[in-house]
Amino acid sequence: MALDPLSTTLQALADPTRRAILARLAEGETSVTELAKPFAMSLPAVSKHLKVLEHAGLITRSREAQWRPCRLEAAPMREAAEWLERYRVMWEAKLDRLADYLASIEDEPDGGEPAADDATGTGRTDHGA
Numbered sequence: 001m002a003l004d005p006l007s008t009t010l011q012a013l014a015d016p017t018r019r020a021i022l023a024r025l026a027e028g029e030t031s032v033t034e035l036a037k038p039f040a041m042s043l044p045a046v047s048k049h050l051k052v053l054e055h056a057g058l059i060t061r062s063r064e065a066q067w068r069p070c071r072l073e074a075a076p077m078r079e080a081a082e083w084l085e086r087y088r089v090m091w092e093a094k095l096d097r098l099a100d101y102l103a104s105i106e107d108e109p110d111g112g113e114p115a116a117d118d119a120t121g122t123g124r125t126d127h128g129a
Helices: 007-013 016-025 032-036 042-056 074-106
Strands: 059-061 070-071
Touching: 007 042, 007 074, 016 032, 016 070, 032 042, 032 070, 032 074, 042 059, 042 074
Parallel strands: none
Antiparallel strands: 059 070
């Protein structure tokens, strides 16, 4: 089953090695050999990670004589960030309302419980009705 572009991007970003590769490429283009240096894995293993990133459109690779530079492509991450932003705004609004509610019940006597108005201590004032 083919994934939509956003799912492909998020799947590629799910791996910490791939995120580290992208962080390095954010500093500028570099070779596969340079990208592989910080990782305790073979060049073919790094190359597999690069293929996933390339398939997601997060990087491009080119060939300049013997040098194969990789460079970051920001568009798919921007699309993912825009998608996530909608949910961030929603959750912040919900958390703000929760914080307001919690602040309001802290200001009430007995931690938000209604005060007992009758001899039974139930807070009911209808007295048997």
